[in-house]
Amino acid sequence: MATSVEQRRHLATVIPGPRSQELQARKLAAVSAGVGTGLPVYVERADGGILVDVDGNQLIDFGSGIAVTTVGASAPRVVQAVKRQVEDFTHTCFMVTPYEEYVAVCEKLALLTPGDHEKRSALFNSGAEAVENAVKLARAFTGRAAVVAFDHAYHGRTNLTMALTAKNMPYKQGFGPFAGEVYRAPMAYPYRWIGDRERVAGEAFEAFASQVRAQVGEQNVAAVIIEPIQGEGGFIVPPAGWLRQVAEWCREHGILLIADEIQTGFCRTGDWFACDHEGVVPDLITTAKGMAGGLPLAAVTGRAEVMDVVSPGSLGGTYGGNPVACVAALAAIETMEADDLCGRAREIEGLFKARLHRLAEKFDVIGEIRGRGAMVAVELVLGGGDTTPAPELTAAVNRHCHSQGLVTLTAGTFGNVLRFLPPLTISDELLGEGLDILEQAFVANA
Numbered sequence: 001m002a003t004s005v006e007q008r009r010h011l012a013t014v015i016p017g018p019r020s021q022e023l024q025a026r027k028l029a030a031v032s033a034g035v036g037t038g039l040p041v042y043v044e045r046a047d048g049g050i051l052v053d054v055d056g057n058q059l060i061d062f063g064s065g066i067a068v069t070t071v072g073a074s075a076p077r078v079v080q081a082v083k084r085q086v087e088d089f090t091h092t093c094f095m096v097t098p099y100e101e102y103v104a105v106c107e108k109l110a111l112l113t114p115g116d117h118e119k120r121s122a123l124f125n126s127g128a129e130a131v132e133n134a135v136k137l138a139r140a141f142t143g144r145a146a147v148v149a150f151d152h153a154y155h156g157r158t159n160l161t162m163a164l165t166a167k168n169m170p171y172k173q174g175f176g177p178f179a180g181e182v183y184r185a186p187m188a189y190p191y192r193w194i195g196d197r198e199r200v201a202g203e204a205f206e207a208f209a210s211q212v213r214a215q216v217g218e219q220n221v222a223a224v225i226i227e228p229i230q231g232e233g234g235f236i237v238p239p240a241g242w243l244r245q246v247a248e249w250c251r252e253h254g255i256l257l258i259a260d261e262i263q264t265g266f267c268r269t270g271d272w273f274a275c276d277h278e279g280v281v282p283d284l285i286t287t288a289k290g291m292a293g294g295l296p297l298a299a300v301t302g303r304a305e306v307m308d309v310v311s312p313g314s315l316g317g318t319y320g321g322n323p324v325a326c327v328a329a330l331a332a333i334e335t336m337e338a339d340d341l342c343g344r345a346r347e348i349e350g351l352f353k354a355r356l357h358r359l360a361e362k363f364d365v366i367g368e369i370r371g372r373g374a375m376v377a378v379e380l381v382l383g384g385g386d387t388t389p390a391p392e393l394t395a396a397v398n399r400h401c402h403s404q405g406l407v408t409l410t411a412g413t414f415g416n417v418l419r420f421l422p423p424l425t426i427s428d429e430l431l432g433e434g435l436d437i438l439e440q441a442f443v444a445n446a
């Protein structure tokens with residue numbers, strides 16, 4: 001695949017190097033401490049599977065800026081489309097004087113998202129904003145207030161989405177009071193389900209349905225919001241059939257199902273959307289991250305009768321569906337289609353899982369390997385049969401990878417999940433080299 005950056009790992013200095021350290025000192029003096037940096041190397045260029053920093057280091061990217069640069073960080077089609085668009089115009093505000101590119105993105109979303117019913121979309125700037133608007137629409141359509149989210153869920157950092165997000169530290173600590181009428185239900189988390197693993201799907205569904213009935217009342221619920229594979233919560237993959245059961249239960253009770261596919265969408269899991277794998281058609285779907293080749297764009301797509309229930313002017317925002325972001329999305333989607341990046345995600349899954357399973361034979365601290373497509377994780381535990389989470393080991397392995405020029409990310413409610421989200425344009429060679437570094441990190445720390 002054509003990339004503008006040499007696809008080779010290279011360490012010129014220690015990580016982070018002296019120029020990055022200087023910039024980090026400036027960062028600490030100028031940027032809020034609330035904005036953390038997982039690996040403070042300052043990036044100058046990036047594409048394919050490589051990030052080049054200001055010290056001349058070339059790092060292998062297993063993060064994609066958190067599942068965003070699915071097509072690469074300077075994918076040729078995206079670069080061309082963006083250059084052309086900024087020369088034509090940068091903004092008009094779609095709500096004032098519209099432009100074709102916004103409509104074209106919404107047409108594409110109608111085609112690609114699950115289900116062949118009539119659909120409409122609305123575009124926004126961030127994932128959290130899309131989630132907020134999906135909840136607004138569900139409430140307006142149903143005339144009900146309650147929203148049910150799950151344990152380990154992550155839906156964003158605005159007030160309503162903090163309420164929907166499960167994890168306190170660091171997302172919610174000190175930031176309350178949170179938006180009301182948000183309820184939490186148990187998640188089907190196979191690895192940590194108490195009881196028989198074979199029965200997780202059924203038991204978790206029963207626990208969810210009975211809890212909502214007892215504590216909320218189905219007739220009060222506007223929507224259930226779910227990540228079909230949980231992202232920040234630790235790449236938790238619910239057992240087959242569970243999502244379908246939840247979807248059917250929602251339909252029975254006139255409750256809308258919102259699939260938050262902000263992290264899982266756009267080829268990441270080996271399908272266009274993670275719901276496709278389960279054959280589930282949500283009423284509303286939120287997308288962002290991988291959609292626009294790195295430019296900020298998010299969407300709510302849903303059944304026409306839901307999306308059209310609100311009055312003109314009730315949805316939107318100054319920048320939502322910015323034309324530069326829209327052409328980037330059209331170019332990124334064209335790249336996914338032309339290069340079969342869904343197929344590439346499935347290949348990447350095969351490569352990762354084969355290596356990780358061999359690693360797990362040597363290191364019993366690897367409690368579980370899970371995920372789908374190019375969204376794979378390992379959950380680390382104390383080992384020797386003890387499944388207690390091992391967040392310190394996770395942090396140590398993560399740091400080791402960073403020091404060797406491999407960008408890895410952690411996740412999970414217990415901070416004990418290493419997750420891998422490489423760009424889908426990464427080469428097999430870089431994937432293999434990254435996995436070698438990961439293995440060395442286990443040898444050195446486990």
Ligand SMILES: *Cc1c(COP(=O)(O)O)cnc(C)c1O
Nearest residue numbers: 126127128154155156231262263
């Ligand atoms: C990242 C993410 C969000 C929030 O998106 P932002 O663009 O950071 O606001 C919401 N839901 C899921 C599943 C995410 O992964």
